[in-house]
Amino acid sequence: MEKQPKRIIVTGAASGIGRAIALSLAQQGHWVAAADLKAPQATVDAIVTQGGRALAIAADVTDGAQVRAMVAACIDALGGLEGLVNNAGMYSSIVPRPFEQIDLQQWRQLFEVNVFGLVTCCQAVVPHMKAAGGGRIVNIISGTPFRGIPFMLHYVASKGAVLGITRSLARELGSAKILVNGVAPGFTLSEGVMDNPVQLEKLREISKNARSLARDQVPADVVGAVDFFMSEGSAFITGQTLLVDGGAHFH
Ligand SMILES: NC(=O)c1ccc[n+]([C@@H]2O[C@H](COP(=O)([O-])OP(=O)(O)OC[C@H]3O[C@@H](n4cnc5c(N)ncnc54)[C@H](O)[C@@H]3O)[C@@H](O)[C@H]2O)c1
Structure with missing residues (x-):
């Protein structure tokens, strides 16, 4: 349990890695505002059942007004905001x-969520964190820009952008005591991935x-790194990205 629990927004918290992160942060004693396209009530119910405090919010990260409403709802219900995942x-x-079959419309759609949505969330929380004297932002990136993988160029590029954003935002916000770090999972068997037979067939084995630890990766494998970047133990670490992939890549 953290001595000083934080109030933390987790986006995409309805399923997969986001749900696991929300549950784990709550287990550390943090209060969680769980956000997703539809309010992730099941995630919040699970947190409350395990004795935690949480709030479900419907918010599309690509919609600036919804993101600002998400931040306002968190502050209103939980009384403040110290963290964003x-x-x-x-x-x-x-x-x-193949890359020549990924048209620019698909690139734009992906960047809209993975990059611009993330930037929109950061822009919405930073003024509050500055006013509160600091905060933590953790970006879920991916091992793919470290390795450079084929056949998903738009995705790899979007996560490469987030890697650069993580480093540059850490520099820009250090004076405001806002720490920005990244967690880069390997191929993880989230519910969404389990529903995609092509990805499973091409990427699982x-x-x-x-991996050095040659087994499947599951959402629970990712949560410890996020807990750490939200903890007092990481108070002097910013701009870093931790690869959580069973030792597939070293950086
Ligand atoms: N699963 C993997 O192999 C893997 C590996 C590395 C990184 N990641 C990253 O981890 C994160 C979660 O992955 P996952 O596999 O759990 O995904 P998922 O598809 O299972 O879940 C993603 C969640 O995000 C929500 N979401 C999508 N668009 C949204 C939007 N515009 N606004 C709000 N919520 C939205 C979805 O509703 C869903 O609940 C993603 O950023 C993904 O890129 C996943």
């Missing part, structure tokens, strides 16, 4: 294909075999 993203619905 940018987890909402488009990944599990992607069908791998190859990802497993590339």
